[in-house]
């Protein structure tokens with residue numbers, strides 16, 4: 001299998017964590033994305049031009065990160081990261097959706113900040129920041145329910161927080177969110193999370 005990859009992508013990171021937890025790293029060949037022109041897209045393997053994508057042995061291309069993670073979960077040998085059915089499945093997928101939306105808002109803010117002079121939108125960036133902060137506040141309220149569970153929802157939360165540290169460190173999301181900060185410190189020490197941290 002070929003994973004089209006970008007070292008700093010928080011979406012690719014979720015796939016890498018899933019691959020590590022399922023002992024699949026040695027079955028995956030890494031293909032670097034093409035960052036020569038951000039306006040052309042960085043991955044020709046998908047119509048969206050984004051990473052990650054996973055090309056299977058039969059040539060079929062899977063995307064986006066959630067689909068790839070569930071595929072790896074279905075063929076791997078680790079404990080399942082996707083509850084099979086019932087209320088727990090919807091809870092975990094909704095947690096994933098919140099963390100994914102927060103990550104997407106952070107990524108769009110980051111892109112806005114590197115656009116050529118005059119092409120960004122400060123008011124839309126402020127809207128994205130509000131959305132990120134609302135997600136952080138909800139995470140602080142519900143983090144006790146995450147416990148020490150490892151699933152696609154808690155993985156996505158940890159990647160969202162890691163990306164926040166990496167791109168928006170000075171905003172100090174830990175301030176006023178002590179429970180989330182304590183949970184993240186424990187969770188981020190897990191080998192699959194520590195090994196894939198953006199540097």
Ligand SMILES: N[C@@H](CCC(=O)N[C@@H](CS)C(=O)NCC(=O)O)C(=O)O
Nearest residue numbers: 009010011041042050051052064065
């Ligand atoms: N929903 C997608 C989001 C993927 C995404 O936004 N990837 C970014 C990298 S962090 C990308 O490829 N950006 C390049 C572009 O949009 O041209 C997923 O979960 O895989």
